[in-house]
Amino acid sequence: xxxxxxxxxxxxxxxxxxxxxxxxxxxxxxxxxxxxxxxxxxxxxxxxxxxxxxxxxxxxxxxxxxxxxxxxxxxxxxxxxxxxxxxxxxxxxxxxxxxxxxxxxxxxxxxxxxxxxxxxxxxxxxxxxxxxxxxxxxxxxxxxxxxxxxxxxxxxxxxxxxxxxxxxxxxxxxxxxxxxxxxxxxxxxxxxxxxxxxxxxxxxxxxxxxxxxxxxxxxxxxxxxxxxxxxxxxxxxxxxxxxxxxxxxxxxxxxxxxxxxxxxxxxxxxxxxxxxxxxxxxxxxxxxxxxxxxxxxxxxxxxxxxxx
Numbered sequence: 283x284x285x286x287x288x289x290x291x292x293x294x295x296x297x298x299x300x301x302x303x304x305x306x307x308x309x310x311x312x313x314x315x316x317x318x319x320x321x322x323x324x325x326x327x328x329x330x331x332x333x334x335x336x337x338x339x340x341x342x343x344x345x346x347x348x349x350x351x352x353x354x355x356x357x358x359x360x361x362x363x364x365x366x367x368x369x370x371x372x373x374x375x376x377x378x379x380x381x382x383x384x385x386x387x388x389x390x391x392x393x394x395x396x397x398x399x400x401x402x403x404x405x406x407x408x409x410x411x412x413x414x415x416x417x418x419x420x421x422x423x424x425x426x427x428x429x430x431x432x433x434x435x436x437x438x439x440x441x442x443x444x445x446x447x448x449x450x451x452x453x454x455x456x457x458x459x460x461x462x463x464x465x466x467x468x469x470x471x472x473x474x475x476x477x478x479x480x481x482x483x484x485x486x487x488x489x490x491x492x493x494x495x496x497x498x499x500x501x502x503x504x505x506x507x508x509x510x511x512x513x514x515x516x517x518x519x520x521x522x523x524x525x526x527x528x529x530x531x532x533x534x535x536x537x538x539x540x541x542x543x544x545x546x547x548x549x550x551x552x553x554x555x556x557x558x559x560x561x562x563x564x565x566x567x568x569x570x571x572x573x574x575x576x577x578x579x580x581x582x583x584x585x586x587x588x589x590x
Contacts, residue, residue, distance in 0.1 A: 305532030309541035312525035315518065317548030320390050320398075322518055324557075326511060329498045331388040332489070334515060338383055339486040341516025343479035350476055358473045369477070371467050376478035378460040382453060383519070389449050395553035396561060401453030402546035403572045407432045407579070408458040409538060416462060419534060424582035428575040435571030442564040461538065464527050471527035475520065537583075543576060 326334055350356055362368050389398045407429055413419035421429070440446055464474060490499065501509055530538055550569075553559045 301532045305529045305537075306541070308525040308529030309533065309538055310544070312522040312529060313541045313544040315522040315525075317545035319518055319522075320395065320549055320552055322515070323387050323390050326515070327391040329512070330494070330496055331384060331391060333494055333496065333499055334387050334512070335380065335384045336486040336490040336494070337512040338515045338519040339380065339479055339482045340490065341513045342520045343476070343483045343516075345516050345520050346472065346476040346479055349472060353472065355470075355472060358470060359476060362469055362473055362477060368467060368469055371463055372469070372474055372477045373481050375460050375463050375467075375474070376481045378456050378463075379478065379523070380482055382456040382460065385449065385452055385456075389453075393557075393559060394449055395549060395557060396559045396565065397447060397449040398453060399546045399549040399553060400447060400565075400569065400572065401450035402457075402542060402549065403569070403576065404432060404436070404450060404454040405458055405546075406538075406542045407575060408454050409461065409542075410579070412458055412462045413534065417465070422582060422586065424578055428579040428582070431571050431575035431578065435568040435575070438571065439564060439568040442567075443562075461526070461530055465530045471524050471531070474527060475523055 323334065350359060362372075386398060389395065410419075410421060410425055410429060414421050436447060436451070467474060469477075498504060498508065501512075504512075526538075529541075554561060
């Protein structure tokens with residue numbers, strides 16, 4: 283792999299590689315890191331979730347500023363700053379991703395890893411619907427069947443357990459809408475993510491340094507190892523998002539959904555094997571329906587590719 287930075291986007295392409303293959307590598311890298319990230323944040327479970335999010339925002343912003351300086355892509359940032367529509371949309375995506383981060387970390391550190399996994403299994407199917415509604419991507423018959431199976435799984439859990447899976451659906455919908463808006467904005471991944479974190483950083487810095495008052499909120503009183511863990515949360519945040527937004531520019535939204543099986547699968551394994559979260563038969567049935575939907579969707583996609 284040759285690591286390279288173009289003037290318009292931060293990327294790591296293989297030499298002479300097709301754009302679709304590059305997109306697949308970006309997507310694979312993003313979702314593999316996201317799949318392992320819960321172990322990272324679980325290690326920091328003694329730190330309040332809102333503080334972890336502020337660290338993710340602040341250190342991501344610092345890291346991205348250094349990347350922009352290194353790649354000499356400041357002109358792109360300045361160009362976007364002169365477009366109020368782009369700024370407005372990136373403010374919306376910033377709020378969406380911040381809410382997603384906060385809920386995800388809270389859920390991981392409060393014993394809701396299984397429901398988080400369910401949310402990211404549902405997310406690819408939401409991508410299909412959004413691609414149909416807003417990007418003109420037509421759904422085939424078997425894709426409709428896959429969506430119906432997923433909806434049945436959610437409704438089954440509500441009917442049998444009497445519990446609305448709000449964590450799962452909020453995580454799925456917030457990230458699906460984030461991906462849709464970022465795909466529609468003509469802004470490269472590095473510039474867009476930098477502006478998102480710049481929008482959020484003043485609020486994050488005020489909260490961390492002026493409002494938060496916990497055992498870990500005062501960096502001067504923390505151990506150096508803890509501060510390093512918190513600082514590197516920014517890199518863990520930034521790298522997969524850069525890969526995701528770069529991949530989303532090169533792939534259909536429904537194709538991006540295929541790679542999203544990886545991170546929730548790892549999350550499910552961690553929840554059951556490592557952290558022993560209880561899973562009743564109703565939840566097993568819900569997961570079975572969601573997994574069946576993903577199998578149908580994948581089979582239909584492969585069949586359609588061969589026909590073409």
